[in-house]
Amino acid sequence: MVHPQYKYLPKRIILVRHGESQGNLDGSAYTTTPDYKIPLTPQGLRQARAAGEKIRCVVSDYGNSLNWKVYFYVSPYERTRSTLREIGRSFSRKRIIGVREECRVREQDFGNFQVEEGMKVIKETRERFGRFFFRFPEGESAADVFDRVSGFLESLWRDIHMSRLHHDSSSDELNLVIISHGLTSRVFLMKWFKWTVEQFEYLYNPCNCEFQVMQLGSGGEYSLAIYHSEEELQQWGLSPEMIADQKWRANANRGDWNERCPWYLDAFFDHLADSDDSADGETGD
Template sequence: MRIILLRHGQSLGNVDELAYCRIPDHALPLTRRGEREAAAAGPRIKTLLDGTPAAVYVSPYVRTRSTLRGLALGPLAERVVAEPRLREQDWGNLQDPVQQEVLKHQRHAFGHFFFRLPNGESGADVDDRLAAFLGELENRMRQPDHPRTALVVSHGLTIRLLCRRLFGWSIELFESLSNLNTCEDRVLTHDGTRWHIDRPFPQWRDSPDGETQY
C-alpha cells in the first residue's frame, strides 16, 4: 500500500493574511503562482503513479480541489472523494486581523497541538478526525477493488498531523516540524508491517523529548 501526500499550491491566504478577514477559508483560491505549481506537480505525480491509477482523497476547499484539477491526472485518478476530514484546521469564520495576530502568539506559547482556537479547532481536534479517516482508508486499501495507491491532496498542518497519527510521533516532535512547501509531496509506503516515509519533514528545532522522524 502507498499514500502520496500533496499540499495544495500557493493560495491567496499564503500571500495575504488579511484575505481570511474577507473570504471564508474554504473559498480562498489559488494564486497564479499556485496554479503554475499545480501544473508543474502534475508530471511528478504521474511519474510516481507510473501508469497505475490511484484513489484520490481531496479536501473540499477551493484551493485543494483547484490543485487537483491542475495536476491533470485524467484516467490516473480512478476515483475522487471530496473528504471533509482532510480540511485545514478550522480557525472559525471570517477572522479579525488583530485577534488573529494575538491568537498566533498565544498558540505559539501554549503549543500548537493543544491550543483551542475560539470558535475553531485545536490541533488535537484535527488529529482526532484524521484518525477516523486513516482507519477507514487503511480498511479500504485492503479491499481487492481499491487501488493500491491513494493520493491525498490536503493542507500543511493537516498533512503533518496525518503523519503524526500514522507514525505515532510525539506531540513534541510534531510541534518541532514545519509544513511542507506548497505543492510539495511525501510518499508513504507500507511494507506489510509498518509505514515508511520517503523523506523527513523540515524541522525547525530538535524535538525536546529527543524523538526523531525515523
C-alpha cells in the same frame, strides 16, 4: 521487492499540500472571504500543474512501471479542489481509479471571518500555550484535527482491506494521493507513525504543493525514508530518532515494534532496570 502478501496494500500514500493560495499571499483575505472559499493564486495553479507532473513520475517509477493507478482524496476547500484539478492534467482517465471528497482532511478551523490583527495576537498566544492543544476561539485545536484524521484513517484502512480502491488487485499498483493542508498532513503523519505531542511541536509544514511520499517497504511497513532524503526529513522537523525510525521501517517486517527508538520507552520513563533481578526492592528467595 515487496512481499506478495502485501500486494493489496497501496504502494504509496502521497500527501500533497495545496498550491499557493490568496491567503498565503495576503492574510487579509481571511477577513472578507470564508477560509474554504480562498482560491489559488496564478502561482499556485502553476505549482499544482508542476506537482502533477512530478507525482506522475513518482507513481510510474519514472516510466518503468506499466500497471500503476491512482486514487485521489481531496479536502473540500476551493484551494485543494483547484490543486486536484491542475494535478489531474498529468493523468489519463484510465490511470485514475476514483476520487473522493473527504471532509475529515480539511484545514484546521480557525473560526469564521478572521480579524487580521486579532489573529496575530491569537497565534502568538498559541506559541506560548503549545501548538497541539491550543484551540482557536470558535475554531479547532490540532488535537481536534487529530481526532477527525484518526477517523478518516480508520475508514481508509477499511477501504483498503475490503479492496474498494482496486479495480484489479492482482496486477495494479495502487497509489493514494491525499490533497490536503499543511497542519492536516502533519497530524496525518503523527497519527500514522505514532509520534508524540512533543515531537509534533517541532514539525514544520511542507511548502505549497510539496508532497510527502510514504512508500511501502519490503516488509510491509510504510516509510518516508524510501523516497525522501535525510535532509528533507530534517527540513520537516523530524528528529534524528524519528529519521532512524523511518529508515528502520523501510525494511522492517509489518507489525514489528522498533524498541530502538527512544520515545517508545525512554521518553516515558526516567530509568528501567535491565532485568527483574536488578529492579529496586526485589529480592530472590
